[in-house]
Amino acid sequence: MEQELRLKREAAERAFEVQAEKDRTLMRLEEVRFLATSTKDLDDADAYWIKKQKRLIRNKMRNDLGDENAEDE
Numbered sequence: 706m707e708q709e710l711r712l713k714r715e716a717a718e719r720a721f722e723v724q725a726e727k728d729r730t731l732m733r734l735e736e737v738r739f740l741a742t743s744t745k746d747l748d749d750a751d752a753y754w755i756k757k758q759k760r761l762i763r764n765k766m767r768n769d770l771g772d773e774n775a776e777d778e
Contacts, residue, residue: 736765739758
């Protein structure tokens, strides 16, 4: 009985971790898709905000890559 409960708990933890990784992957996909947004047909004000958001996303991605490299060491 105790082993069965432990297995269920471990399965639930793995499911949670998989869902969290899926959510992170989808967020990164949306960010990459946003980076492909063209600003050539937008007015200056809209283009400014799109470029600013792209800069924030790029900085976040650089920081995330730095964190992953630090974990590998």
